[in-house]
Structures are given as C-alpha cells and as structure tokens.
Amino acid sequence: MKTENPKSEIRNPQSEIPEQWQPKILAFLCNWCSYAGADLAGVSRIQYPTNVRVIRVPCSGRINPLFIFSALRQGIDGVLVSGCHPGDCHYISGNLVARRKFALLKNWLEYVGIEPERVQFSWVSAAEGGRFAEILQKVVDGVKQVGPIQKLTKDI
Amino acid sequence: MKTENPQSTIRNPYIPYPVRIDKITIENADRDLKTLKLVFLNKEDEESFQYLPGQFAELSVFGKGESPIGIASSPTEQGFLLFTVKRVGVLTSDLHDSEEGRIIGVRGPLGKPYPLDVMEGKNVVIVGGGFAFTTLRSTIRYILAPQNRSRFEKVTCIYGARSPGELMYKEELKEWEANPDIDMHITVDKGDESWTGREGFVPTVLKQVAPSADNAIALVCGPPIMLKFTFPVLLELDFAPEMIVVSLEMRMKCGIGKCGRCNIGNTYVCKDGPVYTYRQLQSLPAEY
Amino acid sequence: MRQKTNLSDELKWVARKLFEENRIDLLIGYEKGTLPLHNRPCFVSSVEGVDKLVWDSLCANNLATYLPRLFTRTHRPKGWKPPRVAIVAKGCDARSVVGLIKEKQAPRENIVILGVPCDGVVDLRKIEDALDGACPVSAKVAEDGSIMLQLDSGKSVQVSREKALFDACSDCPYPDAPVFDIRIGREIGDKSARRPFKDVEEFEAKSPEPRWKYFLEEMSKCIRCYACRQACPNCYCPTCFAEQTQPKWLGVGADLPEVMYFHLGRIFHQAGRCVDCGACVRACPMGIDLRIFTRKMVKDVQELFGYEAGISLDEPPPLCTFKMEDDESFITEP
Amino acid sequence: MAETITARAMEKKKFADFTRAIVDNGYQLYGPAIEGREAIIAQIAEQADVSFDYRNFKMSPKDLFLSQSEVLCRFCRGEIVPDAAADDGRRVLLGIRPCDAKAISLMDKVFLQEPADSYYKRKRDNTVVISAVCSSPEDTCFCTSVGGSPASTEGSDILLTDLGESYLLEPVTPKGEDFLNRFSSLTRNASKNEVREKERIVEEAASRMQKMDLEGIAERFAKAFESDLWDTPSQRCLGCGICTYFCPTCHCFDVTDETLHENGRRLRTWDSCMYSLFTLHASGHNPRPSQRERTRQRFMHKFSYSVDNYGELFCVGCGRCIKHCPVNIDLREVIAP
Known part of the structure; x- marks a missing residue:
C-alpha cells in the first residue's frame, strides 16, 4: 500500500509524438575506435544528426549496464554504445567480453517491454567516419519512430 | 526562502536556515580539513539560533544531503558560525569544493552542550585529539571571553594531532600559548624537522602534565582510539567518572531523536548527547 | 524410491560423524520452525545440536546464502581462521554453492557439501490458497509427498504434492546436487533433459506493451524491503549498487522508476549466476512474480553461451569469458 | 456505566x-x-x-x-x-x-x-x-x-x-x-x-491467543545485552527489511536528496536497523558491524529502550514480523520468559 500512487509518477503514454520534439541520444564511444571514427566524420565534414551527446569511454568493456539504465531513467531517449570491431580491441578482448553483456542486455530490456530502438550497439573503427554517421542516423530515425522515452523515466 | 505552512504554528524542524559561506580556511597540510565561516541571511534566523559550546548542527546542501557537524565557533563570537569539516563523504566533499559566497543551509542547534553549569567554579581540563577539536575550540573561546573568564578557574588544554601540519586553528593556538589564562600543551604524534614542540600521544602527554583532579572537570573529544586510552589516565589521575565529559559521534539523519539510528542504548546521541559523562557511558552498551 | 522418513536420520548420522571426526566447525541445515509449514535454517556447531536436524519438502530456504558472510574477514578478532562448514544442499542450493566457490566467496577446501535428494519443496502460498483462509496448526509430509494439515477447527486436510509444489521445483532439472562431498540418501536421477522455458517463451511471444504492463504491475507491488536480494545466495556484494552513494545510481524511495531500476539491475547482475532456486520469490512478502524475469536470464545465458550456472567448478563464468563466434546479431549495422 | x-x-x-x-x-x-x-x-x-x-x-x-x-x-x-x-x-x-x-x-x-x-x-x-x-x-x-x-x-x-x-x-x-x-x-x-x-x-x-508473561522484560533484556540470546535469531537473519517494514511501530527513517537536472527534493524514506548500512559512518566505522548487533538492536529498541524512554513496549503483538519472515525468526521465541 502506498499513499502516493506510484503510477502517477510514470508519464502518461502519449499516443502522438509532439511535432517539435527532437530525441536526446547518448553515445558511449570507445576511445580508440568509435570516438576516433566520430572525430573523423567531423573532420571529413560528414553530416550526422546533432541530437547526440558523446561520452568517451576507454573501451566498450567499460560500459556498466547501470550507465544505460541511468541514462534512460534521466530522460535520455536513446543510447548508442559503440566500440572497436571484434578482434580490433585496443585491450585485445574488452569488446568481446562486453559483447556477451550487450547481447544479454539488449534482450533483457526488450523482454520487459522497452522498445529495442532505445538501446543499440555497434562497432565503428577509427577509419569509418561515414559508417558512424550512418549508424547514428539510423539510431536517431529509430528513436524518432518510437517517440520520447516514457518508460523508466523519473520525474521529481 | 520561507517554506512554513502558514496554518502550522510549529516550526518545521527539518527545514534549514539559509546561510552564506563567508570565508573558507584550509586548516591542515593534507588539505582535507576546511573551516567554513557561515553568515545567516536572515537576522531573525540568527536570533533563534542560540547555541552553547558542544552543540552541533546539520549542514545542508540541497541535492547532496545533510551532515551533522560540531559548531566550532563560540556564542561569544557574534555574527557568524564556524564549522570545521573533514572531506569524507558526498556532502563534505561538496562543501570542500564550494566557493565563498555560496548559499547553504544550517539546521540546529542540536544536541546538548558541555555542562557549563557544572564546569562553573571548577578547573577545566580540555583534552582533544585530531579534528575532533572543533567543539573544544568553541569551549576555549567561550571560557576565555572576558565576560565568562571569571566563572571558571584554571584552564588546562592538551591538544594533539598526527603531525604538525595536522594541527588546526594554528593562529589561535599560538595566541593561546601566549595567554596566561590558559595552560596549553600541544603535541604531535610525530614531529618534523621544524617542530620544536612536544612529541607523543595525547594520553601520554596527559599523564605527564598530570592536571589535578581537585575541583576539576575534564572535557575529552577525539578519535575512538584516543578515547580508549585517555579514560584510564584520567581515572588514574583521580577524576571521578562523572567529571569526565566526552563528546561522541554517530551517523545521524534527523538530529531530533526521531529517525532512530544514532542511539547508544536508550539514549540518542543527537538529542541526549553528543555530550556524555564517562559515568553515563559506563552504563551504556559499547555500541559507538 | 522415496525415502523421506529416514533421510533426516541419515543426515543426523552423517552430521554426528563429521563433528566427532572433527572435520567441521559448523553445519548449516534445517530444523523444525514455529509455523506449521516452515522448516527453517539452523546452525549447528557441535554434536549436541545434531538431533534437531530435519530434511523434508518443508525445507525451502536456500542455505547457500549464508556462506559468504561466514568467510568475510572484516570485523574478525586476531587469529581468526575461516570455519570448516558443512552445508545441507538440495540440487539448487549446491549449484549456488558452486557459484560462490567459483566467485571466491567461499573456499572450496572449507566446505563440505551434503547433497540431499530433493523432489521439490512446498510453496506456502499455494497451500494457503488451497486452504482458503483456514488456519493450519500442524503439517506433515506424507509418504507420497502430499501435505497433511491439521486445522485449528480440528479438521484435517490433505494437499496433493502436485498442488503444493513450488513452481521452480516442478521443472527442476537438477534434483540432486551436481557437485557434492557426501550424498545423503539415494540419487533421484538425471533430469537434465527437462529444461522447459515455456513460461519465458510465452512471455517473449507477447507484444511489447503487454510485457511492459506486466512488468509495471509486478514492480508496483514492491516495497523495497530487499528480501529478494538478501535471500539470494548470489547477491553477496558488500555494498549493493542500490545503496552506493559514490556514485549514487538510484534513489531510495519506493516510486516505480527506482523500483524498476533496482530490479532491472539486480536481475541482470544475476546473469550467469542465477540457478532458479526461487529463493527471491519465496522471500518476497508482496508475492511479486520475479521468476518470469529471472528465468529470462537463465534461458538467455543457456541459449547464447551454452552455460548453466553451478554445474561445474571448472567452467569460467559466462560473462568473464568469450568466444570469437559469439552471437552478434543484435549489433546495429548501417 | x-x-x-x-x-x-x-x-x-x-x-x-x-x-x-x-x-x-x-x-x-x-x-x-x-x-x-x-x-x-x-x-x-x-x-x-x-x-x-x-x-x-x-x-x-x-x-x-x-x-x-x-x-x-x-x-x-x-x-x-x-x-x-x-x-x-x-x-x-x-x-x-x-x-x-x-x-x-x-x-x-x-x-x-x-x-x-x-x-x-x-x-x-x-x-x-x-x-x-x-x-x-x-x-x-x-x-x-x-x-x-x-x-x-x-x-x-x-x-x-x-x-x-x-x-x-x-x-x-x-x-x-x-x-x-x-x-x-x-x-x-x-x-x-x-x-x-x-x-x-x-x-x-x-x-484464542496464547499469553506470555512479559513482566520486567525491559530489565531482563537490558541484562541480556551481552548474552547469547541473540545468537540463534541473528545467525539465521538474512538482513532484509521485512520485519521492520511490516511492523506497525518501526519508524526509523532515512533522509536523502535526489536531483534530476535542476530540480531536486529532500526525501524521507523508511529505513531499517536490519540493514548493514544503517549505522555505517562516513569514515567506514560501523558501531553495529554484524547482524548480531543489528538483530539485538531491534529487540532492545522495542522491548527495553522504548520502556526507558516512553514507558511502553514498542510491540503491539500483530505478528506480522513472524508471519512474513522468510527464515522464520519468531519474535515470540526471543521475548518469551
């Protein structure tokens, strides 16, 4: 029994996506490949959506699933985690160990009913500026389709 | 910043007074002790904040929480409050990172002060160790104030820290050493090349100084290990257990005896303490 | 095949022997509880305490949860030596013990696993349902596994084994301890072929919204007493992420986003550890259906990495290792 | 009348x-x-x-x-x-x-x-x-x-x-x-x-209720502070908060701040003396380091300290803690004369 109805703290599902709405995307990029890939996209003047906020991490193996839960709870509409291609990890196997964790996490969030578009994983090398832009565009498009995050989000 | 419910006649005891950090002083060589000088934003708050040496207050930063800290200033020092804060947790780290001019909150005064009425007309022996010296500073200031000095007899103070750099209130210590009104014995566990003063642990120095227990009361404040070794020395010097007064620390939240976490036996450190006599402690479980 | 009547005696005999030969300092087992349907954990430290030991299908708790705290070195007096501990272990409990040993929470050489054959423990809630408000004063497990209850009204009721059995037990693939030092009674036999995840598959087949709705409903029952975590043998973190302050991952309130965050995190943290013993569900005072969620982890770990928790002491935990050919069909490609 | x-x-x-x-x-x-x-x-x-x-x-x-x-x-x-x-x-x-x-x-x-x-x-x-x-x-x-x-x-x-x-x-x-x-x-x-x-x-x-004679329990508990009375229940205790959350008189609480972007609130939430962090100092020192001290605290608070401070037992006999305890710690066994 709770006197404060807990459900009132969950935003009402909006059937329509507001017209002016732009999603907030958080990208965790590994220092050695994906961050450099994003950098290359910028240097090469490849256009990619401006919705993204980048957090540079030493390795995709550094990603704690709690980072992702925290982001969603604070109102981030979509999360992209990107690391080196399998086999190319600066720390030899960081991304390979992380890959197992990501596979489970992806399934787990989808299982409880979070839209799969919200949390995505990719491999981008330092040479793939174009690929980074394309993936990011895909993430933004996907998140735009599912609309602003409502599940897990906390209002205080 | 008034949040009182207009209908309610009682003051909400959970809402702090707003204060401004007027000055920040780094106290030690490790730079993890800072003294905050706080000034009330509202005159009426300052007037209702009437305290005595030994009491504490909850320092409050919205977004970080609250922490109980002993009041280092004396009520004889008008217009401000002093708190010496060690960097340990979330809130204290935030306070350490503060800049002068920042607005924070103070809730209190809380707890019971040192037994000034009992101390009156007596010799006062002050034994302090480390950064627990804060409320003892308040007491010394209070006693040395011209309007109060005649109420107390001889004042002896033994204060120790790990190293010379860890001694707090250095300017005042110098002042007091020169002051005939107080007999200062400053010691460090281990000196450095520039240190010419005493070396040795507080209990040892206490034994050497051997203040008389005749018509005397001892105030003790320090880390648990110091307390453990100081009590036997005081008892040996013939201090009666009820004439040994100690100030304790506990994890606290509400500060007003409701949240239920700071109890030692049937007493709450926040409202029945933090000042206890050794006699009281003997009858309480050693859960502190 | 069933030999319940003498299993307790055999257990007592073995326990007595272990103490007499000075092979253990402590035995964790079960004793009769104060409530009719609840046998409870007990700690026996000498031969004198052996007689209170019991073993039957009313012994539901997973005793492995007590192991890590016996071996933490904080707050120990000088000269403290880790105790030698015997633990009564059903199949699931033994698997938890294996997990704890692998994760260095309990030293193998200090543990004597007493494997007991288990063909399921009773579910208190199911029996309460069957009684529909009537108050039992005593309970007994009959030869055939059914539960005989004496009611306060003087009547007696029999609840069949099938109706009384805990859900996790009816599809349990490991009724015997896969790793043990001493076996009590006779082996029930290999049921490892029985691994249905029908409930999880049905849940997966639903569309996202009903899945979310169910998750939400279950989570809104939570009062954050942390009984699930405390009862779970694999939740041994000295400071749970839910209580860390630097960084502070989540708030301590009972509002839904916090509750969901806690359970999402805790259950995910059990990936590769969870043995589906159901301790969390049994401990939950609010009757939250946690297993539908915890079992997803069990299933995925099994399907993706071919790993089952607590079966062998040698296999590395699945999230500490990798294979080049691990599935990456989930990776977003341009 | x-x-x-x-x-x-x-x-x-x-x-x-x-x-x-x-x-x-x-x-x-x-x-x-x-x-x-x-x-x-x-x-x-x-x-x-x-x-x-x-x-x-x-x-x-x-x-x-x-x-x-x-x-x-x-x-x-x-x-x-x-x-x-x-x-x-x-x-x-x-x-x-x-x-x-x-x-x-x-x-x-x-x-x-x-x-x-x-x-x-x-x-x-x-x-x-x-x-x-x-x-x-x-x-x-x-x-x-x-x-x-x-x-x-x-x-x-x-x-x-x-x-x-x-x-x-x-x-x-x-x-x-x-x-x-x-x-x-x-x-x-x-x-x-x-x-x-x-x-x-x-x-x-x-x-229909059994009656125990609890006369003098406050003094009895105060004397038993160092006794082995607490060993059996505390060994079994999981350290969850069920007994305290279900207890109608347990009132210990925590105060924490939460912020989200620029907004925040100071929140009071139930807490439990059964949790290991309840009395943990920022310095790392814990006056009640193990479940033994914590279990004892709960019983002492209800049956001894409360009598000293308020003249009342802080237990009303509703039995919820007994009913819901996952490991069957039965308060009646501990307080029984």
Whole structure:
C-alpha cells in the first residue's frame, strides 16, 4: 500500500509524438575506435544528426549496464554504445567480453517491454567516419519512430 | 526562502536556515580539513539560533544531503558560525569544493552542550585529539571571553594531532600559548624537522602534565582510539567518572531523536548527547 | 524410491560423524520452525545440536546464502581462521554453492557439501490458497509427498504434492546436487533433459506493451524491503549498487522508476549466476512474480553461451569469458 | 456505566449511508479492500459493501502517517522552493485493528514529542481513526501479551464492533465523539445487550491467543545485552527489511536528496536497523558491524529502550514480523520468559 500512487509518477503514454520534439541520444564511444571514427566524420565534414551527446569511454568493456539504465531513467531517449570491431580491441578482448553483456542486455530490456530502438550497439573503427554517421542516423530515425522515452523515466 | 505552512504554528524542524559561506580556511597540510565561516541571511534566523559550546548542527546542501557537524565557533563570537569539516563523504566533499559566497543551509542547534553549569567554579581540563577539536575550540573561546573568564578557574588544554601540519586553528593556538589564562600543551604524534614542540600521544602527554583532579572537570573529544586510552589516565589521575565529559559521534539523519539510528542504548546521541559523562557511558552498551 | 522418513536420520548420522571426526566447525541445515509449514535454517556447531536436524519438502530456504558472510574477514578478532562448514544442499542450493566457490566467496577446501535428494519443496502460498483462509496448526509430509494439515477447527486436510509444489521445483532439472562431498540418501536421477522455458517463451511471444504492463504491475507491488536480494545466495556484494552513494545510481524511495531500476539491475547482475532456486520469490512478502524475469536470464545465458550456472567448478563464468563466434546479431549495422 | 450512555449503534444496512456521508463531508475515506486472499487499506469511494470480515490488514496503516517515501522539501538549483502539494486533507481511517491503532499511539510518542514532526502531526491531526474490534486473531497474534487487547482503544478515535446485525460505535476521544455527533441521524443509542455482546466477542477472541508473561522484560533484556540470546535469531537473519517494514511501530527513517537536472527534493524514506548500512559512518566505522548487533538492536529498541524512554513496549503483538519472515525468526521465541 502506498499513499502516493506510484503510477502517477510514470508519464502518461502519449499516443502522438509532439511535432517539435527532437530525441536526446547518448553515445558511449570507445576511445580508440568509435570516438576516433566520430572525430573523423567531423573532420571529413560528414553530416550526422546533432541530437547526440558523446561520452568517451576507454573501451566498450567499460560500459556498466547501470550507465544505460541511468541514462534512460534521466530522460535520455536513446543510447548508442559503440566500440572497436571484434578482434580490433585496443585491450585485445574488452569488446568481446562486453559483447556477451550487450547481447544479454539488449534482450533483457526488450523482454520487459522497452522498445529495442532505445538501446543499440555497434562497432565503428577509427577509419569509418561515414559508417558512424550512418549508424547514428539510423539510431536517431529509430528513436524518432518510437517517440520520447516514457518508460523508466523519473520525474521529481 | 520561507517554506512554513502558514496554518502550522510549529516550526518545521527539518527545514534549514539559509546561510552564506563567508570565508573558507584550509586548516591542515593534507588539505582535507576546511573551516567554513557561515553568515545567516536572515537576522531573525540568527536570533533563534542560540547555541552553547558542544552543540552541533546539520549542514545542508540541497541535492547532496545533510551532515551533522560540531559548531566550532563560540556564542561569544557574534555574527557568524564556524564549522570545521573533514572531506569524507558526498556532502563534505561538496562543501570542500564550494566557493565563498555560496548559499547553504544550517539546521540546529542540536544536541546538548558541555555542562557549563557544572564546569562553573571548577578547573577545566580540555583534552582533544585530531579534528575532533572543533567543539573544544568553541569551549576555549567561550571560557576565555572576558565576560565568562571569571566563572571558571584554571584552564588546562592538551591538544594533539598526527603531525604538525595536522594541527588546526594554528593562529589561535599560538595566541593561546601566549595567554596566561590558559595552560596549553600541544603535541604531535610525530614531529618534523621544524617542530620544536612536544612529541607523543595525547594520553601520554596527559599523564605527564598530570592536571589535578581537585575541583576539576575534564572535557575529552577525539578519535575512538584516543578515547580508549585517555579514560584510564584520567581515572588514574583521580577524576571521578562523572567529571569526565566526552563528546561522541554517530551517523545521524534527523538530529531530533526521531529517525532512530544514532542511539547508544536508550539514549540518542543527537538529542541526549553528543555530550556524555564517562559515568553515563559506563552504563551504556559499547555500541559507538 | 522415496525415502523421506529416514533421510533426516541419515543426515543426523552423517552430521554426528563429521563433528566427532572433527572435520567441521559448523553445519548449516534445517530444523523444525514455529509455523506449521516452515522448516527453517539452523546452525549447528557441535554434536549436541545434531538431533534437531530435519530434511523434508518443508525445507525451502536456500542455505547457500549464508556462506559468504561466514568467510568475510572484516570485523574478525586476531587469529581468526575461516570455519570448516558443512552445508545441507538440495540440487539448487549446491549449484549456488558452486557459484560462490567459483566467485571466491567461499573456499572450496572449507566446505563440505551434503547433497540431499530433493523432489521439490512446498510453496506456502499455494497451500494457503488451497486452504482458503483456514488456519493450519500442524503439517506433515506424507509418504507420497502430499501435505497433511491439521486445522485449528480440528479438521484435517490433505494437499496433493502436485498442488503444493513450488513452481521452480516442478521443472527442476537438477534434483540432486551436481557437485557434492557426501550424498545423503539415494540419487533421484538425471533430469537434465527437462529444461522447459515455456513460461519465458510465452512471455517473449507477447507484444511489447503487454510485457511492459506486466512488468509495471509486478514492480508496483514492491516495497523495497530487499528480501529478494538478501535471500539470494548470489547477491553477496558488500555494498549493493542500490545503496552506493559514490556514485549514487538510484534513489531510495519506493516510486516505480527506482523500483524498476533496482530490479532491472539486480536481475541482470544475476546473469550467469542465477540457478532458479526461487529463493527471491519465496522471500518476497508482496508475492511479486520475479521468476518470469529471472528465468529470462537463465534461458538467455543457456541459449547464447551454452552455460548453466553451478554445474561445474571448472567452467569460467559466462560473462568473464568469450568466444570469437559469439552471437552478434543484435549489433546495429548501417 | 458511563460507557453504555455514550456507546452508539448503527444498523448494518445504514453503513453504506454512513460511508457516503463521510465522503460527502469532504473526508477521504480509507478502508478495507480485499485483494486476493488479503485485506489491504485502500482509499474507498462512496460504496456500500464495507465488511470487517478479515483477520488483519496485510500491511499496517503506518504508511498513512509516516509514508514510505515522503517529500520533506523541494529545491531548484540548490535553492529551496515552496511545495504546492503540502495539504493532505481530512481523512477517515476505517477498520484497522486495535493493535494497529495502538501502534499509532506509540508513533505519536515519538513524532509528537518536541520538536514535533510537522509532517506526521499534520497527517495525524487530519485523520479520524475508526478501529474495528478483532474477532478472529491469527495464530501469530499475541496482543494480550504486550498489554493490548482485541478491543484496545489506544490510538483510536472511535471503536467499532461488528455485532452481526448492527455495528457498535464507541467514541474514544473528543474528536471521535464530535465526529459521531455529525452523523447522529444514522446512529441510535446502543442497548445493554449490544454492549454485552461486544464483551463476549472480545473475550472469545482474547481466549484464542496464547499469553506470555512479559513482566520486567525491559530489565531482563537490558541484562541480556551481552548474552547469547541473540545468537540463534541473528545467525539465521538474512538482513532484509521485512520485519521492520511490516511492523506497525518501526519508524526509523532515512533522509536523502535526489536531483534530476535542476530540480531536486529532500526525501524521507523508511529505513531499517536490519540493514548493514544503517549505522555505517562516513569514515567506514560501523558501531553495529554484524547482524548480531543489528538483530539485538531491534529487540532492545522495542522491548527495553522504548520502556526507558516512553514507558511502553514498542510491540503491539500483530505478528506480522513472524508471519512474513522468510527464515522464520519468531519474535515470540526471543521475548518469551
């Protein structure tokens, strides 16, 4: 029994996506490949959506699933985690160990009913500026389709 | 910043007074002790904040929480409050990172002060160790104030820290050493090349100084290990257990005896303490 | 095949022997509880305490949860030596013990696993349902596994084994301890072929919204007493992420986003550890259906990495290792 | 007897009108709702079929006075801002058992003691408590051993008894009397037979509970502080918060700040002395380092410290901690002489 109805703290599902709405995307990029890939996209003047906020991490193996839960709870509409291609990890196997964790996490969030578009994983090398832009565009498009995050989000 | 419910006649005891950090002083060589000088934003708050040496207050930063800290200033020092804060947790780290001019909150005064009425007309022996010296500073200031000095007899103070750099209130210590009104014995566990003063642990120095227990009361404040070794020395010097007064620390939240976490036996450190006599402690479980 | 009547005696005999030969300092087992349907954990430290030991299908708790705290070195007096501990272990409990040993929470050489054959423990809630408000004063497990209850009204009721059995037990693939030092009674036999995840598959087949709705409903029952975590043998973190302050991952309130965050995190943290013993569900005072969620982890770990928790002491935990050919069909490609 | 004069009675068929009148008078009505096999307290609208045919509520009503999560104040960018949602409104709490009502009177001793807790006081002042005499105690109940009774009036404003055809309504406090007077058209004077029937019900219920002699338990526990009395229960204890969360008198709380972007709030939440972090100092020192000290604290607080500080046992014998403990730590075994 709770006197404060807990459900009132969950935003009402909006059937329509507001017209002016732009999603907030958080990208965790590994220092050695994906961050450099994003950098290359910028240097090469490849256009990619401006919705993204980048957090540079030493390795995709550094990603704690709690980072992702925290982001969603604070109102981030979509999360992209990107690391080196399998086999190319600066720390030899960081991304390979992380890959197992990501596979489970992806399934787990989808299982409880979070839209799969919200949390995505990719491999981008330092040479793939174009690929980074394309993936990011895909993430933004996907998140735009599912609309602003409502599940897990906390209002205080 | 008034949040009182207009209908309610009682003051909400959970809402702090707003204060401004007027000055920040780094106290030690490790730079993890800072003294905050706080000034009330509202005159009426300052007037209702009437305290005595030994009491504490909850320092409050919205977004970080609250922490109980002993009041280092004396009520004889008008217009401000002093708190010496060690960097340990979330809130204290935030306070350490503060800049002068920042607005924070103070809730209190809380707890019971040192037994000034009992101390009156007596010799006062002050034994302090480390950064627990804060409320003892308040007491010394209070006693040395011209309007109060005649109420107390001889004042002896033994204060120790790990190293010379860890001694707090250095300017005042110098002042007091020169002051005939107080007999200062400053010691460090281990000196450095520039240190010419005493070396040795507080209990040892206490034994050497051997203040008389005749018509005397001892105030003790320090880390648990110091307390453990100081009590036997005081008892040996013939201090009666009820004439040994100690100030304790506990994890606290509400500060007003409701949240239920700071109890030692049937007493709450926040409202029945933090000042206890050794006699009281003997009858309480050693859960502190 | 069933030999319940003498299993307790055999257990007592073995326990007595272990103490007499000075092979253990402590035995964790079960004793009769104060409530009719609840046998409870007990700690026996000498031969004198052996007689209170019991073993039957009313012994539901997973005793492995007590192991890590016996071996933490904080707050120990000088000269403290880790105790030698015997633990009564059903199949699931033994698997938890294996997990704890692998994760260095309990030293193998200090543990004597007493494997007991288990063909399921009773579910208190199911029996309460069957009684529909009537108050039992005593309970007994009959030869055939059914539960005989004496009611306060003087009547007696029999609840069949099938109706009384805990859900996790009816599809349990490991009724015997896969790793043990001493076996009590006779082996029930290999049921490892029985691994249905029908409930999880049905849940997966639903569309996202009903899945979310169910998750939400279950989570809104939570009062954050942390009984699930405390009862779970694999939740041994000295400071749970839910209580860390630097960084502070989540708030301590009972509002839904916090509750969901806690359970999402805790259950995910059990990936590769969870043995589906159901301790969390049994401990939950609010009757939250946690297993539908915890079992997803069990299933995925099994399907993706071919790993089952607590079966062998040698296999590395699945999230500490990798294979080049691990599935990456989930990776977003341009 | 004076009681027979003030006691009122109400025909059962009028009870629906009574609840409707309560709601119409601007009260929020909290009363029993059945969820599965369990009775819970829920806000009820103007509905007729309120029945008191349950043993006890699954959780105690303490949440209505000391919410599990309660906002103490809100702030924005580090500065306090007035909170709009401060007023709870007037409430009627209907159908709690006398044990839980007594628990409220115990919580009063903590929260109304100076300095009064303004949040608790407001909720307490705004609530009329109508408790319902307990006629079917559970096998875990032991209120008569801790100074209670199935018809204890402490903490209640009005005591209600289900007499089969009618309800007996006995005002306990002036607040309860005022409240009943407002609805006097729905009640009549109770007959002597009705009062006698109530006494019979109470005696019958009390006789079904085992009674322990707890005389001098405070001193007994104080002496047993270092004894091995705590070893057995604490070895088994998992360190979860069930006993404290379900206890109607456990009131320990935590205060934490939460922020999201520029907004924040200071939150008071239930806490539990059974948690290892409860007394952990920032320095890493913990005065109660193991479950043994924590278990002992809970028992000492309820049966010894509370007697010293408030002259009362802080246990009302509702038995919830016994019923819900996952490892069957039975409080009765620990406190038994």
